[in-house]
Amino acid sequence: MSLLGKDDEIQIYRESFDETWADGTPINQVRYIVLDTETTGLDPRKDSIVTIGAVAVEDGSICLDDQFEALLRISHNTSSVVVHGITRDDANEEGMDEVLALRLLLGYLRDGVIVGHHIGFDVDIISEHCQRRFGLSLENRWIDTMELTLHLEDAGAFGPPPDNGGRGHDFSLDGLCRRFDIQPHDRHTAAGDAFITAQIFMKLLRQAKQYGRRTLGSLCERYEDPSATPQA
Template sequence: MNLFGDTDDIQLYHESFDDSWSDSDTLDHVRFVVLDTETTGLDARKDAIVTIGAVAVRRNQIMLDDQYEAMIKFAYNTSSVVVHGVTRESAQEGGVEEPVALRQFLAYLRDGIIVGHHIGFDVEILGERCRQRFGLDLQNRWIDTMELTLRLEDLGAFPEQEHLKKDFSLDGLCRRFGIPPHDRHTAPGDAFITAQVFLKLLRLARRYNMTTLADISQRWQPPEE
Protein backbone atom coordinates (compact mmCIF):
# COMPACT_ATOMS: atom_id res chain seq x y z
CA MET A 1 0.00 0.00 0.00
CA ASN A 2 1.22 3.54 -0.67
CA LEU A 3 0.15 7.01 0.48
CA PHE A 4 -2.66 7.13 -2.04
CA GLY A 5 -4.21 3.77 -1.13
CA ASP A 6 -4.31 0.37 -2.82
CA THR A 7 -6.00 1.52 -6.02
CA ASP A 8 -3.04 3.74 -6.92
CA ASP A 9 -0.92 0.67 -7.77
CA ILE A 10 -3.38 -0.35 -10.45
CA GLN A 11 -3.66 3.23 -11.68
CA LEU A 12 0.14 3.37 -11.95
CA TYR A 13 0.06 0.15 -13.99
CA HIS A 14 -2.54 1.52 -16.41
CA GLU A 15 -0.82 4.89 -16.80
CA SER A 16 2.52 3.27 -17.66
CA PHE A 17 1.08 2.24 -21.04
CA ASP A 18 0.28 5.83 -22.04
CA ASP A 19 3.78 6.13 -23.52
CA SER A 20 5.12 2.60 -23.83
CA TRP A 21 7.52 0.65 -26.02
CA SER A 22 7.32 0.56 -29.81
CA ASP A 23 8.44 -2.10 -32.29
CA SER A 24 11.33 0.09 -33.39
CA ASP A 25 12.83 0.44 -29.90
CA THR A 26 16.31 -1.02 -29.69
CA LEU A 27 17.02 -3.91 -27.36
CA ASP A 28 19.29 -1.70 -25.24
CA HIS A 29 16.45 0.71 -24.59
CA VAL A 30 13.65 -1.65 -23.53
CA ARG A 31 12.94 -2.68 -19.94
CA PHE A 32 12.45 -6.44 -19.94
CA VAL A 33 11.00 -8.12 -16.84
CA VAL A 34 12.12 -11.73 -16.59
CA LEU A 35 9.44 -13.59 -14.69
CA ASP A 36 8.69 -16.93 -13.09
CA THR A 37 5.83 -18.15 -10.93
CA GLU A 38 5.36 -21.28 -8.86
CA THR A 39 1.78 -22.48 -8.58
CA THR A 40 -0.34 -25.20 -6.98
CA GLY A 41 -1.07 -26.72 -10.40
CA LEU A 42 -1.52 -26.11 -14.10
CA ASP A 43 -5.16 -24.97 -14.25
CA ALA A 44 -5.01 -21.19 -14.54
CA ARG A 45 -8.68 -20.83 -13.58
CA LYS A 46 -8.55 -22.89 -10.40
CA ASP A 47 -4.97 -23.13 -9.14
CA ALA A 48 -3.23 -20.57 -6.96
CA ILE A 49 0.01 -18.66 -7.38
CA VAL A 50 2.43 -19.61 -4.61
CA THR A 51 5.44 -17.42 -5.41
CA ILE A 52 6.35 -14.72 -7.92
CA GLY A 53 9.93 -13.88 -8.83
CA ALA A 54 10.99 -11.21 -11.33
CA VAL A 55 14.10 -9.26 -12.25
CA ALA A 56 14.58 -6.56 -14.86
CA VAL A 57 17.03 -6.69 -17.76
CA ARG A 58 18.06 -3.44 -19.38
CA ARG A 59 21.10 -2.16 -21.29
CA ASN A 60 22.48 -5.72 -21.49
CA GLN A 61 22.50 -6.05 -17.71
CA ILE A 62 20.52 -7.79 -15.02
CA MET A 63 19.28 -4.95 -12.83
CA LEU A 64 19.65 -6.29 -9.31
CA ASP A 65 18.14 -3.10 -7.91
CA ASP A 66 14.99 -3.68 -10.00
CA GLN A 67 13.45 -6.95 -8.88
CA TYR A 68 10.34 -8.31 -7.18
CA GLU A 69 9.66 -11.34 -5.00
CA ALA A 70 6.56 -12.48 -3.13
CA MET A 71 5.27 -15.55 -1.35
CA ILE A 72 1.49 -15.73 -1.41
CA LYS A 73 -0.77 -17.40 1.13
CA PHE A 74 -2.66 -20.36 -0.33
CA ALA A 75 -5.23 -22.80 0.99
CA TYR A 76 -3.95 -26.35 0.42
CA ASN A 77 -0.85 -28.38 -0.38
CA THR A 78 -0.56 -30.18 -3.72
CA SER A 79 2.02 -32.38 -5.44
CA SER A 80 3.67 -29.19 -6.75
CA VAL A 81 4.98 -28.58 -3.22
CA VAL A 82 7.47 -31.38 -3.85
CA VAL A 83 8.95 -29.37 -6.73
CA HIS A 84 9.01 -25.81 -5.40
CA GLY A 85 9.21 -26.66 -1.69
CA VAL A 86 6.78 -23.99 -0.45
CA THR A 87 4.12 -25.51 1.79
CA ARG A 88 0.77 -24.08 2.82
CA GLU A 89 2.10 -23.78 6.36
CA SER A 90 5.18 -21.77 5.39
CA ALA A 91 3.12 -19.55 3.07
CA GLN A 92 0.53 -18.87 5.76
CA GLU A 93 3.29 -17.90 8.16
CA GLY A 94 5.53 -15.84 5.86
CA GLY A 95 3.37 -14.95 2.87
CA VAL A 96 1.06 -12.09 1.94
CA GLU A 97 -2.53 -12.13 0.74
CA GLU A 98 -2.91 -12.56 -3.02
CA PRO A 99 -4.53 -9.16 -3.74
CA VAL A 100 -1.66 -7.38 -1.97
CA ALA A 101 0.99 -9.33 -3.91
CA LEU A 102 -0.75 -8.76 -7.24
CA ARG A 103 -1.12 -5.01 -6.67
CA GLN A 104 2.54 -4.73 -5.69
CA PHE A 105 3.57 -6.79 -8.70
CA LEU A 106 1.56 -4.67 -11.14
CA ALA A 107 3.13 -1.51 -9.73
CA TYR A 108 6.56 -3.12 -10.17
CA LEU A 109 5.87 -4.58 -13.63
CA ARG A 110 4.32 -1.49 -15.22
CA ASP A 111 4.74 -1.71 -19.02
CA GLY A 112 7.80 -3.99 -18.89
CA ILE A 113 8.11 -6.62 -21.62
CA ILE A 114 7.58 -9.94 -19.85
CA VAL A 115 10.19 -12.61 -20.58
CA GLY A 116 10.33 -16.24 -19.46
CA HIS A 117 10.93 -19.82 -20.51
CA HIS A 118 7.60 -21.33 -21.55
CA ILE A 119 6.17 -18.09 -20.18
CA GLY A 120 2.68 -18.55 -21.64
CA PHE A 121 1.28 -20.27 -18.55
CA ASP A 122 2.77 -17.69 -16.15
CA VAL A 123 1.15 -14.89 -18.15
CA GLU A 124 -2.13 -16.83 -18.29
CA ILE A 125 -2.41 -17.48 -14.57
CA LEU A 126 -1.33 -13.95 -13.60
CA GLY A 127 -3.86 -12.57 -16.05
CA GLU A 128 -6.58 -14.85 -14.71
CA ARG A 129 -5.91 -13.88 -11.10
CA CYS A 130 -5.87 -10.17 -12.01
CA ARG A 131 -9.18 -10.54 -13.85
CA GLN A 132 -10.75 -12.36 -10.93
CA ARG A 133 -9.44 -9.93 -8.31
CA PHE A 134 -9.60 -6.58 -10.10
CA GLY A 135 -11.38 -7.07 -13.43
CA LEU A 136 -8.05 -6.16 -15.04
CA ASP A 137 -6.50 -7.61 -18.22
CA LEU A 138 -2.72 -7.71 -18.44
CA GLN A 139 -1.59 -5.43 -21.25
CA ASN A 140 2.08 -6.42 -21.37
CA ARG A 141 3.75 -7.90 -24.40
CA TRP A 142 5.68 -11.08 -23.68
CA ILE A 143 8.58 -13.03 -25.14
CA ASP A 144 9.13 -16.76 -24.67
CA THR A 145 12.83 -17.57 -24.47
CA MET A 146 12.03 -21.05 -25.78
CA GLU A 147 10.51 -19.55 -28.94
CA LEU A 148 13.42 -17.12 -29.31
CA THR A 149 15.81 -20.08 -28.99
CA LEU A 150 13.95 -22.00 -31.70
CA ARG A 151 14.02 -18.97 -34.02
CA LEU A 152 17.77 -18.70 -33.51
CA GLU A 153 18.11 -22.44 -34.07
CA ASP A 154 16.38 -22.05 -37.44
CA LEU A 155 18.97 -19.38 -38.32
CA GLY A 156 21.83 -21.75 -37.50
CA ALA A 157 22.85 -20.25 -34.15
CA PHE A 158 23.33 -23.62 -32.48
CA PRO A 159 25.59 -25.84 -34.62
CA GLU A 160 25.95 -29.48 -33.66
CA GLN A 161 28.44 -30.09 -30.85
CA GLU A 162 29.41 -33.58 -29.76
CA HIS A 163 29.24 -32.82 -26.05
CA LEU A 164 25.90 -30.97 -26.26
CA LYS A 165 22.56 -32.42 -27.25
CA LYS A 166 19.94 -30.16 -28.81
CA ASP A 167 18.29 -29.67 -25.43
CA PHE A 168 16.53 -26.31 -25.28
CA SER A 169 14.92 -26.79 -21.89
CA LEU A 170 15.96 -24.24 -19.27
CA ASP A 171 18.36 -26.80 -17.78
CA GLY A 172 19.70 -27.61 -21.24
CA LEU A 173 20.33 -23.94 -22.02
CA CYS A 174 22.09 -23.53 -18.67
CA ARG A 175 24.45 -26.35 -19.64
CA ARG A 176 24.98 -24.89 -23.13
CA PHE A 177 25.80 -21.42 -21.80
CA GLY A 178 27.66 -22.52 -18.66
CA ILE A 179 25.13 -20.96 -16.28
CA PRO A 180 24.98 -22.51 -12.76
CA PRO A 181 21.35 -23.50 -12.04
CA HIS A 182 21.37 -21.95 -8.57
CA ASP A 183 18.02 -22.02 -6.71
CA ARG A 184 16.38 -23.98 -9.52
CA HIS A 185 12.60 -24.51 -9.15
CA THR A 186 12.11 -21.42 -7.03
CA ALA A 187 10.47 -18.41 -8.67
CA PRO A 188 13.27 -15.89 -7.86
CA GLY A 189 15.94 -18.46 -8.72
CA ASP A 190 14.40 -19.44 -12.04
CA ALA A 191 13.81 -15.79 -12.95
CA PHE A 192 17.48 -14.97 -12.35
CA ILE A 193 18.64 -18.05 -14.28
CA THR A 194 16.34 -17.19 -17.17
CA ALA A 195 17.61 -13.61 -17.17
CA GLN A 196 21.15 -14.93 -17.67
CA VAL A 197 19.96 -17.17 -20.50
CA PHE A 198 18.07 -14.25 -22.05
CA LEU A 199 21.22 -12.11 -22.13
CA LYS A 200 23.03 -14.92 -23.97
CA LEU A 201 20.17 -15.18 -26.46
CA LEU A 202 20.17 -11.41 -27.03
CA ARG A 203 23.87 -11.55 -27.81
CA LEU A 204 23.23 -14.29 -30.37
CA ALA A 205 20.25 -12.40 -31.79
CA ARG A 206 22.41 -9.37 -32.55
CA ARG A 207 24.69 -11.55 -34.64
CA TYR A 208 21.71 -12.22 -36.87
CA ASN A 209 20.77 -8.54 -37.12
CA MET A 210 17.92 -8.84 -34.61
CA THR A 211 18.30 -5.49 -32.88
CA THR A 212 14.80 -4.17 -32.18
CA LEU A 213 11.87 -5.21 -30.04
CA ALA A 214 9.96 -6.23 -33.16
CA ASP A 215 12.84 -8.47 -34.26
CA ILE A 216 12.79 -10.61 -31.12
CA SER A 217 9.02 -10.47 -30.51
CA GLN A 218 8.02 -12.48 -33.56
CA ARG A 219 6.42 -15.81 -32.69
CA TRP A 220 8.23 -18.97 -33.76
CA GLN A 221 6.59 -20.96 -36.54
CA PRO A 222 7.53 -24.61 -37.15
CA PRO A 223 9.24 -25.07 -40.53
CA GLU A 224 6.93 -26.33 -43.23
CA GLU A 225 7.55 -29.95 -44.15
Protein backbone atom coordinates in the same frame (compact mmCIF):
# COMPACT_ATOMS: atom_id res chain seq x y z
CA MET B 1 -6.64 10.97 -9.85
CA SER B 2 -7.76 7.54 -8.67
CA LEU B 3 -10.01 7.31 -5.62
CA LEU B 4 -7.28 5.08 -4.19
CA GLY B 5 -4.75 7.89 -4.45
CA LYS B 6 -2.07 8.97 -6.87
CA ASP B 7 0.21 6.11 -5.82
CA ASP B 8 -2.31 3.32 -6.48
CA GLU B 9 -0.42 0.49 -8.18
CA ILE B 10 -3.22 -0.34 -10.61
CA GLN B 11 -3.41 3.27 -11.79
CA ILE B 12 0.38 3.37 -12.16
CA TYR B 13 0.21 0.15 -14.19
CA ARG B 14 -2.53 1.39 -16.52
CA GLU B 15 -0.94 4.80 -17.08
CA SER B 16 2.42 3.25 -17.95
CA PHE B 17 0.94 2.09 -21.27
CA ASP B 18 0.00 5.62 -22.36
CA GLU B 19 3.44 5.74 -23.99
CA THR B 20 5.18 2.41 -24.31
CA TRP B 21 7.58 0.38 -26.44
CA ALA B 22 7.03 0.21 -30.20
CA ASP B 23 7.98 -2.68 -32.49
CA GLY B 24 10.91 -0.68 -33.80
CA THR B 25 12.41 0.07 -30.37
CA PRO B 26 16.08 -1.07 -30.32
CA ILE B 27 16.44 -4.07 -28.03
CA ASN B 28 18.97 -2.36 -25.75
CA GLN B 29 16.49 0.44 -24.91
CA VAL B 30 13.77 -1.77 -23.40
CA ARG B 31 13.09 -2.57 -19.74
CA TYR B 32 12.64 -6.34 -19.65
CA ILE B 33 11.16 -8.09 -16.61
CA VAL B 34 12.36 -11.70 -16.42
CA LEU B 35 9.64 -13.44 -14.44
CA ASP B 36 8.76 -16.84 -13.03
CA THR B 37 5.96 -18.23 -10.90
CA GLU B 38 5.52 -21.34 -8.82
CA THR B 39 1.89 -22.48 -8.69
CA THR B 40 -0.34 -25.18 -7.23
CA GLY B 41 -0.89 -26.67 -10.70
CA LEU B 42 -1.04 -26.01 -14.42
CA ASP B 43 -4.60 -24.74 -14.90
CA PRO B 44 -4.65 -20.90 -14.80
CA ARG B 45 -8.41 -20.93 -14.11
CA LYS B 46 -8.31 -23.29 -11.14
CA ASP B 47 -4.85 -23.16 -9.62
CA SER B 48 -3.23 -20.62 -7.33
CA ILE B 49 0.01 -18.67 -7.47
CA VAL B 50 2.41 -19.68 -4.70
CA THR B 51 5.41 -17.45 -5.42
CA ILE B 52 6.41 -14.78 -7.93
CA GLY B 53 9.99 -13.83 -8.69
CA ALA B 54 11.20 -11.22 -11.15
CA VAL B 55 14.30 -9.23 -12.03
CA ALA B 56 14.80 -6.46 -14.58
CA VAL B 57 17.25 -6.52 -17.47
CA GLU B 58 18.21 -3.22 -19.10
CA ASP B 59 20.92 -2.37 -21.62
CA GLY B 60 22.31 -5.91 -21.49
CA SER B 61 22.68 -6.05 -17.70
CA ILE B 62 20.74 -7.64 -14.84
CA CYS B 63 19.52 -4.89 -12.51
CA LEU B 64 19.99 -6.30 -9.03
CA ASP B 65 18.40 -3.17 -7.56
CA ASP B 66 15.23 -3.74 -9.63
CA GLN B 67 13.78 -7.03 -8.37
CA PHE B 68 10.45 -8.35 -7.11
CA GLU B 69 9.62 -11.37 -4.96
CA ALA B 70 6.38 -12.40 -3.27
CA LEU B 71 5.13 -15.43 -1.37
CA LEU B 72 1.35 -15.76 -1.43
CA ARG B 73 -0.97 -17.50 1.00
CA ILE B 74 -2.61 -20.65 -0.35
CA SER B 75 -5.58 -22.67 0.90
CA HIS B 76 -4.25 -26.22 0.46
CA ASN B 77 -1.29 -28.37 -0.50
CA THR B 78 -1.06 -30.01 -3.93
CA SER B 79 1.41 -32.36 -5.58
CA SER B 80 3.38 -29.31 -6.77
CA VAL B 81 4.89 -29.10 -3.27
CA VAL B 82 7.44 -31.71 -4.36
CA VAL B 83 8.67 -29.23 -7.02
CA HIS B 84 8.78 -25.90 -5.19
CA GLY B 85 8.88 -27.22 -1.60
CA ILE B 86 6.47 -24.61 -0.18
CA THR B 87 3.68 -26.02 1.99
CA ARG B 88 0.39 -24.37 2.88
CA ASP B 89 1.66 -23.81 6.43
CA ASP B 90 4.82 -22.11 5.12
CA ALA B 91 2.83 -19.89 2.79
CA ASN B 92 0.21 -18.92 5.34
CA GLU B 93 2.77 -18.16 8.02
CA GLU B 94 5.08 -16.00 5.91
CA GLY B 95 3.05 -15.10 2.82
CA MET B 96 0.84 -12.16 1.85
CA ASP B 97 -2.70 -11.89 0.59
CA GLU B 98 -3.06 -12.42 -3.16
CA VAL B 99 -4.68 -9.02 -3.74
CA LEU B 100 -1.74 -7.22 -2.16
CA ALA B 101 0.82 -9.35 -3.99
CA LEU B 102 -0.80 -8.72 -7.37
CA ARG B 103 -1.12 -4.99 -6.71
CA LEU B 104 2.56 -4.77 -5.83
CA LEU B 105 3.47 -6.83 -8.89
CA LEU B 106 1.51 -4.54 -11.23
CA GLY B 107 3.17 -1.48 -9.74
CA TYR B 108 6.55 -3.13 -10.25
CA LEU B 109 5.89 -4.40 -13.78
CA ARG B 110 4.43 -1.25 -15.29
CA ASP B 111 4.92 -1.60 -19.08
CA GLY B 112 8.04 -3.76 -18.83
CA VAL B 113 8.34 -6.50 -21.45
CA ILE B 114 7.88 -9.82 -19.65
CA VAL B 115 10.46 -12.53 -20.39
CA GLY B 116 10.57 -16.17 -19.35
CA HIS B 117 11.04 -19.77 -20.44
CA HIS B 118 7.63 -21.03 -21.62
CA ILE B 119 6.37 -17.75 -20.17
CA GLY B 120 2.91 -18.04 -21.72
CA PHE B 121 1.64 -20.02 -18.73
CA ASP B 122 2.96 -17.49 -16.20
CA VAL B 123 1.37 -14.62 -18.13
CA ASP B 124 -1.93 -16.53 -18.34
CA ILE B 125 -2.17 -17.34 -14.64
CA ILE B 126 -1.21 -13.84 -13.50
CA SER B 127 -3.62 -12.32 -16.03
CA GLU B 128 -6.40 -14.68 -14.93
CA HIS B 129 -5.99 -13.74 -11.28
CA CYS B 130 -5.71 -10.01 -12.07
CA GLN B 131 -8.91 -10.25 -14.10
CA ARG B 132 -10.64 -11.99 -11.21
CA ARG B 133 -9.41 -9.52 -8.59
CA PHE B 134 -9.31 -6.20 -10.45
CA GLY B 135 -11.14 -6.70 -13.72
CA LEU B 136 -7.98 -6.21 -15.80
CA SER B 137 -5.75 -8.47 -17.83
CA LEU B 138 -2.02 -8.03 -18.36
CA GLU B 139 -1.25 -5.69 -21.24
CA ASN B 140 2.49 -6.34 -21.25
CA ARG B 141 4.24 -7.67 -24.30
CA TRP B 142 6.14 -10.86 -23.64
CA ILE B 143 9.08 -12.85 -24.97
CA ASP B 144 9.37 -16.61 -24.60
CA THR B 145 13.06 -17.51 -24.36
CA MET B 146 12.19 -20.93 -25.78
CA GLU B 147 10.69 -19.35 -28.90
CA LEU B 148 13.62 -16.96 -29.24
CA THR B 149 16.02 -19.89 -28.97
CA LEU B 150 14.17 -21.76 -31.72
CA HIS B 151 14.29 -18.70 -33.99
CA LEU B 152 18.05 -18.51 -33.42
CA GLU B 153 18.44 -22.24 -34.05
CA ASP B 154 16.70 -21.84 -37.42
CA ALA B 155 19.13 -19.01 -38.21
CA GLY B 156 22.10 -21.30 -37.51
CA ALA B 157 23.18 -19.85 -34.17
CA PHE B 158 23.77 -23.24 -32.53
CA GLY B 159 25.28 -25.23 -35.38
CA PRO B 160 24.12 -28.67 -36.52
CA PRO B 161 22.10 -30.81 -34.08
CA PRO B 162 24.16 -33.26 -32.00
CA ASP B 163 24.22 -36.98 -32.82
CA ASN B 164 21.92 -38.00 -29.98
CA GLY B 165 19.38 -40.27 -31.59
CA GLY B 166 17.43 -37.52 -33.29
CA ARG B 167 16.55 -35.60 -30.14
CA GLY B 168 18.36 -32.49 -31.34
CA HIS B 169 19.53 -29.63 -29.16
CA ASP B 170 18.45 -29.55 -25.52
CA PHE B 171 16.70 -26.21 -25.14
CA SER B 172 15.19 -26.88 -21.73
CA LEU B 173 16.11 -24.37 -19.03
CA ASP B 174 18.65 -26.82 -17.64
CA GLY B 175 19.96 -27.55 -21.13
CA LEU B 176 20.48 -23.85 -21.83
CA CYS B 177 22.28 -23.49 -18.49
CA ARG B 178 24.71 -26.19 -19.60
CA ARG B 179 25.11 -24.63 -23.06
CA PHE B 180 25.92 -21.19 -21.65
CA ASP B 181 27.87 -22.45 -18.61
CA ILE B 182 25.38 -20.96 -16.13
CA GLN B 183 25.15 -22.42 -12.62
CA PRO B 184 21.46 -23.20 -11.86
CA HIS B 185 21.37 -21.93 -8.28
CA ASP B 186 17.98 -22.03 -6.49
CA ARG B 187 16.38 -24.05 -9.30
CA HIS B 188 12.60 -24.46 -8.98
CA THR B 189 12.17 -21.33 -6.91
CA ALA B 190 10.50 -18.39 -8.63
CA ALA B 191 13.27 -15.92 -7.80
CA GLY B 192 16.01 -18.45 -8.60
CA ASP B 193 14.53 -19.45 -11.95
CA ALA B 194 13.95 -15.79 -12.86
CA PHE B 195 17.61 -14.98 -12.20
CA ILE B 196 18.80 -18.07 -14.13
CA THR B 197 16.56 -17.13 -17.07
CA ALA B 198 17.83 -13.54 -16.96
CA GLN B 199 21.38 -14.82 -17.43
CA ILE B 200 20.26 -17.00 -20.35
CA PHE B 201 18.30 -14.09 -21.84
CA MET B 202 21.38 -11.86 -21.87
CA LYS B 203 23.27 -14.54 -23.83
CA LEU B 204 20.36 -14.82 -26.27
CA LEU B 205 20.20 -11.04 -26.70
CA ARG B 206 23.83 -10.98 -27.83
CA GLN B 207 23.13 -13.73 -30.37
CA ALA B 208 19.92 -12.04 -31.48
CA LYS B 209 21.89 -8.94 -32.47
CA GLN B 210 24.36 -11.08 -34.43
CA TYR B 211 21.52 -12.72 -36.35
CA GLY B 212 19.62 -9.55 -37.22
CA ARG B 213 17.05 -9.40 -34.43
CA ARG B 214 17.72 -5.86 -33.27
CA THR B 215 14.23 -4.55 -32.50
CA LEU B 216 11.65 -5.42 -29.87
CA GLY B 217 9.18 -6.59 -32.49
CA SER B 218 11.63 -9.20 -33.76
CA LEU B 219 12.24 -10.52 -30.23
CA CYS B 220 8.50 -10.84 -29.54
CA GLU B 221 7.80 -12.74 -32.77
CA ARG B 222 5.91 -15.97 -32.09
CA TYR B 223 7.57 -19.15 -33.34
CA GLU B 224 6.00 -21.46 -35.89
CA ASP B 225 7.72 -24.75 -36.64
CA PRO B 226 8.69 -24.58 -40.33
CA SER B 227 8.49 -28.36 -40.57
CA ALA B 228 4.89 -28.47 -39.34
CA THR B 229 2.36 -29.48 -41.98
CA PRO B 230 -0.32 -26.81 -42.42
CA GLN B 231 -3.84 -28.08 -41.85
CA ALA B 232 -6.45 -27.72 -44.54
